Amino acid sequence: MRLDYNEDQTTFLTFLGQMLASSEAEFRAAEDWGRYEYGAALDARLEENGFFDAAAEEELGTVAAAAMTYEVAQKPVAIECGASSLLRPFLGREAPRPLAVVLDDAPGAIRYLPVARTLISVSDKTVRVAELTEGSVSEVESLYAYPMGTVDRKALSWSELDVASDRVRVLWRVATAAELAGVLKGALESVLAYVRERQQFGRPLGSFQAVQHRLSINAIEIEASRMLLLKAAQSLSAEDAALALGYVQKIASRVGYDFHQFMGAMGLTLEHPLHRWTYRARLLRADQGGSSSASLAYASERWGAP
Amino acid sequence: MDFNWTHQDSAYRQRIRDFLQSELPANWADIARFGPGSEEQTEFSLQFCPKLADAGLLIPHWPEQWGGAARPPWEHFILGEEMWRVGEFGSDEQKRQYIPEMASGKAIWCQGFSEPNAGSDLASLRTRAVREGDNYVINGQKIWTSYAALAGQCFLLAQTDGPDGGRSGIAIFLVPMDTPGIEVRAIPSLIGHGDIHEVFFTDVCVPASSRLGEEGEGWNIISYALANERVGIPRYEMGTAELDRMVAELKSRGSFSDSVVRARAAEAAAACEAARLLVYRVVDGRARNVPPANEANLARYAVVTAEHLVTDFGMDFLPDSFSERSHLSFLSHHERAIVTGIAAGAAEIQLNLVARRELDLPRGS
Numbered sequence A: 001m002r003l004d005y006n007e008d009q010t011t012f013l014t015f016l017g018q019m020l021a022s023s024e025a026e027f028r029a030a031e032d033w034g035r036y037e038y039g040a041a042l043d044a045r046l047e048e049n050g051f052f053d054a055a056a057e058e059e060l061g062t063v064a065a066a067a068m069t070y071e072v073a074q075k076p077v078a079i080e081c082g083a084s085s086l087l088r089p090f091l092g093r094e095a096p097r098p099l100a101v102v103l104d105d106a107p108g109a110i111r112y113l114p115v116a117r118t119l120i121s122v123s124d125k126t127v128r129v130a131e132l133t134e135g136s137v138s139e140v141e142s143l144y145a146y147p148m149g150t151v152d153r154k155a156l157s158w159s160e161l162d163v164a165s166d167r168v169r170v171l172w173r174v175a176t177a178a179e180l181a182g183v184l185k186g187a188l189e190s191v192l193a194y195v196r197e198r199q200q201f202g203r204p205l206g207s208f209q210a211v212q213h214r215l216s217i218n219a220i221e222i223e224a225s226r227m228l229l230l231k232a233a234q235s236l237s238a239e240d241a242a243l244a245l246g247y248v249q250k251i252a253s254r255v256g257y258d259f260h261q262f263m264g265a266m267g268l269t270l271e272h273p274l275h276r277w278t279y280r281a282r283l284l285r286a287d288q289g290g291s292s293s294a295s296l297a298y299a300s301e302r303w304g305a306p
Numbered sequence B: 001m002d003f004n005w006t007h008q009d010s011a012y013r014q015r016i017r018d019f020l021q022s023e024l025p026a027n028w029a030d031i032a033r034f035g036p037g038s039e040e041q042t043e044f045s046l047q048f049c050p051k052l053a054d055a056g057l058l059i060p061h062w063p064e065q066w067g068g069a070a071r072p073p074w075e076h077f078i079l080g081e082e083m084w085r086v087g088e089f090g091s092d093e094q095k096r097q098y099i100p101e102m103a104s105g106k107a108i109w110c111q112g113f114s115e116p117n118a119g120s121d122l123a124s125l126r127t128r129a130v131r132e133g134d135n136y137v138i139n140g141q142k143i144w145t146s147y148a149a150l151a152g153q154c155f156l157l158a159q160t161d162g163p164d165g166g167r168s169g170i171a172i173f174l175v176p177m178d179t180p181g182i183e184v185r186a187i188p189s190l191i192g193h194g195d196i197h198e199v200f201f202t203d204v205c206v207p208a209s210s211r212l213g214e215e216g217e218g219w220n221i222i223s224y225a226l227a228n229e230r231v232g233i234p235r236y237e238m239g240t241a242e243l244d245r246m247v248a249e250l251k252s253r254g255s256f257s258d259s260v261v262r263a264r265a266a267e268a269a270a271a272c273e274a275a276r277l278l279v280y281r282v283v284d285g286r287a288r289n290v291p292p293a294n295e296a297n298l299a300r301y302a303v304v305t306a307e308h309l310v311t312d313f314g315m316d317f318l319p320d321s322f323s324e325r326s327h328l329s330f331l332s333h334h335e336r337a338i339v340t341g342i343a344a345g346a347a348e349i350q351l352n353l354v355a356r357r358e359l360d361l362p363r364g365s
């Protein structure tokens, strides 16, 4: 048992932190008050520098890949990271990124699809990939702070991969948990910065105990989410992965409302970035069936089928 | 990062399991039902702790000099550690006097901290210790003192600087409970007989050598002790075991196929695992000699949440079990779940500390 990052992981995350500190990752209101900004330039530099390949390196592994997903998700710009860092190294073949993922042929728009070059489809028995050709994807206007799109899935040319779909599902649960925990952490930091400064009644909002306690509980739960997902990233057990995702999906909604509460009206503007995290969290908390699905999956792993 | 146990750690755990398997009496569940301050458990402890000591399982983390094996933190963190501080701050004479009994598992101590008007605001305590020559004369009252009626010794906090000395006036005294002038009254409570007490000190005279550390050092010493107590008992483990028992009971009744029940069980389990990892982080820091930050406050709050979710699960889906003798552990778990949020610093105090130290939020005016 050793719960700090090892030397290589520390170096990796330090470099990552430097790249993410770039002004490209900062919040700028999008054109026409759009709901998201895709961090294309930063994405390209992370890829050039091999950041998405951490999972395949022994000393970094899936723990570093999950930690990276958690860090990247904290930024106001969206960058596709979970599938690229946790799924792609295990697909057994090259898959041009960014990636989009669809499970069990779920209907509707798919996140990251408008920027993606590969779509991964995971079903009960198989994992398939299709490269997305120019113009095949239609962007869908959406409240979620992600590029969202649809594609005629039947028209794509699919190839089946030689990987177990159970394993990909576990990896995808870990990736989603990491992304959601990171989104919540990013929102927490922005709200903390606000309540430390904003004065009412002659004192900072953050000095009121009613505000402090709720933010403390949220911070404790976000940190617990981080530990649970890192444990799942190491073990890659179905049990740990379901637990980590179920936990963070369960807290996401309450935590998100608290954040908006303490931002007052400012949190409703498109001028402040809070909405970026809020709406990514809204999507992620419902992903893969949401908290109840993950909880039921965990119950079956731990206590057996009903 | 590595969430796996080393081979040594696993072997150690197995050794403990084997020991418990062979040494715990068949009626342990009945004994466990009574609070730790009950006659039943005390009688048991006085027999069982020396056995643990003989097996090297009581104080493995203490320095070798005092009968321990200087084992690393991961091996020992199950044990309440605040008494270990005697070894850190005590004089040699104090160590010779107290440690052998503690090391052999025969000592029962009580903690004389809280007072009627000094609970969460412990630094406002008013019990006085006035220096008179080579002695101190102690007057005042303690309350909620666990095991006071059974204890041989009291780890007592008192003001040496006058009644309003605050933190800087607090000193610690190791006081034998049979010293004249000490009166103990049990407080009837939810958590079993003989657990919590009032203790009155009237002109209690103790030698100056019974002071632990210097005058004014008391606050620093107990800050360490409380940081340890906050995560001393791995309650999430009891919660996890209790949850498994509840699930087993529901299965035997054929009512664990309901999705609502299954999802709720999973949520309680998730809270236990969250608490476990946050507690592990505290121990991990100790194992690596990183100075403690606020991990213990986060962990304590997570443990309280986990305790509540487990007990709520049982009470919602097995309400009848809480009054049946066959499932008494569920009931005592519920009672202990209330305690967890209060003893050793209320949950809200943990949140205050997290807000100020971890989140860097400003103090009120």
Ligand SMILES: Cc1cc2nc3c(=O)[nH]c(=O)nc-3n(C[C@H](O)[C@H](O)[C@H](O)COP(=O)(O)OP(=O)(O)OC[C@H]3O[C@@H](n4cnc5c(N)ncnc54)[C@H](O)[C@@H]3O)c2cc1C
Pocket: B110, B111, B112, B113, B114, B115, B118, B119, B120, B121, B143, B144, B145, B146, B147, B191, B196, B339, B341, B342, B343, B344, B345, B346, B347, B348, B349, B352
């Ligand atoms: C089973 C049990 C065993 C105990 N054993 C011992 C023992 O052996 N020795 C000993 O010395 N003490 C013991 N205690 C006492 C324990 O340390 C105190 O109960 C605890 O510190 C809280 O003090 P209080 O009960 O006076 O509550 P109070 O200080 O009166 O507080 C009541 C409640 O108010 C809230 N509150 C208080 N202050 C704040 C604040 N600043 N901000 C927000 N909310 C606040 C909290 O919710 C708190 O629970 C024991 C308690 C229990 C329940």
